[in-house]
Amino acid sequence: MIRTNGLTRHFTVKKETVEAVRGLDLEVQQGELVALLGPNGAGKSTTLRMLTTLIPPTSGTAEVAGHDVVREQSEVRSRIGYIGQGNGAGHTQRGRDELISQGRCYGLSRKEARSRASELIAALDLEAVADRTVSTLSGGQRRRLDIAMGLIHAPDLLFLDEPSTGLDPQNRANLQEQIAKLRAEYATTIVLTTHYLDEADSMAERVIVVDHGRVIADDTPSRLKEVHAGDGITLTFDHEDDARRAADRSRRVIGAEVSQFGTTVEIRVLGAPQLLPELLVNLAADGVTVTSAQVARPTMDDVFLNLTGRSLREGGTEPTDTETTVHENQEIAA
Template identity: 55%
Template sequence: MPIISTAGLTRTFTGRSGPVEAVRGIDLTVRPGEILGLLGPNGAGKTTTLRMLTTLLPPTGGAATVAGHDLVKDPAAVRRRIGYVAQSGGLDPQETVRSELVLQGRLYGLDRTRATARAEELAVDLDLTELLDRPTPALSGGQRRRLDLAMGLTHRPEILFLDEPTTGLDPGSRADLWALVRRLRDEHGTTVVLTTHYLDEADALADRIVVVDKGTVVAEGSPAALKAAHGAATLQDAFLAITGRGPAPADSTPVAV
């Protein structure tokens, strides 16, 4: 059984000049324990799709189930089973790493003792133990992203949604985060839905890629299958071919698009 399934999922916004169809019918299936890369150019509808799947934005039409629960009829049950790490994060500059983690546990219904124990457990898993008493403004970019992930994992979600998780990180911090995502899948069976503009990141991490453009799914498959289908050496070249952006320059390297 898929852990995420959508059929004809749509979202229309009302603008000054009339309705705008941001998502025009997304059909999506995600398997348990899969790392799915959701890719698309700016304005393609991938962020709107992600916001719908995380219950932050109600769909205009279509149907979806997430972790076995109807997205529209039972959004509270969906939220209990997912973790969401936004691109911008949400850390309080007046808190320490420990207090942020304990507060997150309390918000999920843990008493203080259990919330403290969970904070220490997450600190070990995400290499934050030596930072527990450090104020959040004193963290590096990579440390902040690890804390963001820890907060998203407080309640042991079945599905983790990551929105541009490595934007602004140095190569070492990116590699560390990639290793953590793989470990979540391999050791805990966590399903990960990842949006990114870094196509080398999607190539390295994703078991399967879904490309969204103009509000619909235009291609899907493993990174290797998409490259083979378009005779591409890199996922960037395949992406450019799929979305009609033209071939990449001969001396190109995987970059954000």
């Protein structure tokens, strides 16, 4: 569905070249659900904008839905759906009108566009608000309208750029449900970008971790966690002496990475839930009293931290809008 070869994009910022995407080689098969995960400014959105023909690559090639993104723009455009970071519906428009005109943009007949719009309005639970002015809709309703617009022509391939940014937890859950449903019903290939770890974790079958414009990992979420981060066991004790003895014992029993801070012992290991009971029995035999025991499953943040030495959250929780905006301004100025 997607094949890129050395895809690269530079922006000129104050006469300096910023390499937003550096030589990306990517292959996505039909029916896959892929998440591009990375901190703000990693090059996720820029990649998506190249794949959706919004900006041309500086070098390299990309074939999307069987067509070249530079030479065959309209072929690519007619085959993909795109749900951007903003709201696709004009604020002075009515939702249903926007859906119909979106259908007309893709060459649907008036009748087809109208019936397809009604279908999506029903599927996305927008019946009550579809004939209201878009500016009066809530954030969640607008987002559902965006999804409906992205699906109007039943694309084989759907791109979503930060689909859940700015949504409350309930609407995020709703969105994830919609995407899952879309795949179950239509076998649509989906590529989304996110900087929400849990989103990549729970939705995607394949996570591509991007940093500084490069792919640094590409695997299933569970494999990534297995390879790049273990489970965490945290034990606490009443006395530092107990903690020290427990740490020694843990090293012998599990042979894993063990660290002790005061009365706390932290263990990084695979399969912690299975190992913990055995460890506790051993500690009890040693006469060490454990005050509390906790198992933490690895998160995508641990994966990212292990891969880059930085936390994914360091960039803050701000959406990437500002990042993209800066690039584009400078590009125009350049």
